[in-house]
Amino acid sequence: MSELSVNHLLGIKYITEEDIQLIFKTADQFKEVINRPIKKVPSLRDITIANLFFENSTRTRLSFELAEKRLSADVVNFSAASSSVNKGETLVDTVNNILSMKVDMLVMRHPQPGAGVFLSRKINAAVINAGDGTHEHPTQGLLDTYSAREKHGDLAGKKVVIVGDISHSRVALSNIFALQKLGAQVKVCGPLSLIPKHIESLGVKVEPNLRKALEWCDIANMLRVQNERMDMPYFPNIREYVQQYGLDKSLLDSLSKEITIMHPGPINRGVEMSSDVADSDHSIILNQVENGVAIRMAVLYLLASKIKSYEN
Numbered sequence: 001m002s003e004l005s006v007n008h009l010l011g012i013k014y015i016t017e018e019d020i021q022l023i024f025k026t027a028d029q030f031k032e033v034i035n036r037p038i039k040k041v042p043s044l045r046d047i048t049i050a051n052l053f054f055e056n057s058t059r060t061r062l063s064f065e066l067a068e069k070r071l072s073a074d075v076v077n078f079s080a081a082s083s084s085v086n087k088g089e090t091l092v093d094t095v096n097n098i099l100s101m102k103v104d105m106l107v108m109r110h111p112q113p114g115a116g117v118f119l120s121r122k123i124n125a126a127v128i129n130a131g132d133g134t135h136e137h138p139t140q141g142l143l144d145t146y147s148a149r150e151k152h153g154d155l156a157g158k159k160v161v162i163v164g165d166i167s168h169s170r171v172a173l174s175n176i177f178a179l180q181k182l183g184a185q186v187k188v189c190g191p192l193s194l195i196p197k198h199i200e201s202l203g204v205k206v207e208p209n210l211r212k213a214l215e216w217c218d219i220a221n222m223l224r225v226q227n228e229r230m231d232m233p234y235f236p237n238i239r240e241y242v243q244q245y246g247l248d249k250s251l252l253d254s255l256s257k258e259i260t261i262m263h264p265g266p267i268n269r270g271v272e273m274s275s276d277v278a279d280s281d282h283s284i285i286l287n288q289v290e291n292g293v294a295i296r297m298a299v300l301y302l303l304a305s306k307i308k309s310y311e312n
Contacts, residue, residue: 004302008120008127011136012177020181024146026298027291034070034293044073047304050098052078052108053130054115059265059289060130060140064107067296073304076103091115092122099125104307105300108132126303134168140264141174143295145182147288148219151260156183161213163189163245164223164272167196171223171264176204189213190245194225210245214255221262222247222272238271247273252282260284 004019012020033041049068053061061077068075078098095106105126108116113135120127131137149155160179166172166188179186180203187205188195195206207213214220225241247261261273261283269275278285 003306007303007306008116008129009138009299009303010116010120010127010129012138012141012174012181013136015138017181020142020145020178023142023295023298023302024149026302027146027294030070030297030301031291031294034290034297040070040072042072043301044068044071044304047071047105047307048074048076048101048103049105049107049300050076050078050103051130052095052098052106052110054108054110055131057109057130059292060109060137063289063292064128064130064139064296067293067300070293071297071300073300076101091119095119095123099123105303126307128299128303131170133170135170136174136177137170137264138174139292139296139299140171141178142299143288143292144171144175144221144262144264145178146295147262147284147291148179148184148260149182150287150291151284152218154183155179158184158219159187159217160184160219160221161187161189161207161217162221162223163210163213163247165194165225166190166199166223167194169223175221176202187213187216191241210247211251214247214251214259215257217259219260219262220247221264223264224266224268224272242271246271247277249274249276249280252277252280258282262288265289 004022005016006014033039051061051064065075103125107128107130108119109130110132113133115132116127116129129136129138145155152158162172162175176186187207188199189207189210192208199206259282261277263272263285267278269278277283
């Protein structure tokens with residue numbers, strides 16, 4: 001397989017295992033590029049990409065922008081805070097105005113679930129979902145599974161637990177879809193108030209006890225509590241959350257086997273995990289950050305290849 005089965009990256013739900021393997025294979029090549037003294041390639045020299053962020057973002061926006069510039073694309077950054085959206089302009093009108101400037105691809109983060117899917121049906125450009133509400137964050141799911149595969153090899157049969165705020169996390173859903181497509185077993189762990197009611201319909205088991213979850217798994221992906229998405233308290237207080245679901249070095253060292261620790265960032269040190277866990281040899285958090293650029297370069301390159309094939 002030499003090209004993606006989709007014209008947009010809207011969610012892991014919409015892509016195949018073959019798509020994931022192609023993205024990983026392409027990312028392997030770009031990872032080698034970004035570790036060279038000269039880190040740029042001319043692959044997207046004639047492509048213009050607009051980054052549309054309707055929500056605050058630091059890591060994802062910077063990672064995409066760096067990936068785009070490493071590929072020599074022309075980059076336009078758009079912030080909703082200073083845009084005509086605040087004057088009542090619709091999303092489609094905003095995007096069509098940007099596209100009239102001959103933009104080929106859009107990377108969009110939006111607070112509404114399904115915004116990327118909606119937009120992809122309305123415009124003539126490739127859309128990459130950089131996070132839509134509490135729905136999906138596909139490039140994060142890809143970079144997490146890529147990082148886990150890099151550490152453990154083939155993920156088929158591997159056991160992964162996702163710990164924390166599952167209900168409000170778009171990272172959790174993208175990770176679940178990606179891990180399952182690669183043959184991994186997935187459990188979630190956290191306060192029952194932060195676990196979606198029908199999560200087991202996705203083939204995911206719930207383990208409310210953190211120690212039991214960690215003893216079961218090969219890999220633990222620790223998610224932060226998404227306070228900004230909560231309209232009510234879901235647990236008594238942070239101190240109680242930390243006591244039951246925070247990972248410290250003494251708990252990690254007391255397990256019967258070594259496990260790998262991941263976190264999509266930003267970390268609330270002392271909440272999801274202690275600093276000595278985040279900075280330990282068990283952690284591959286900085287590898288995730290580095291791999292994020294390579295994965296996003298791969299996605300941009302593969303989608304741009306489809307644009308060029310249509311134009312020719």
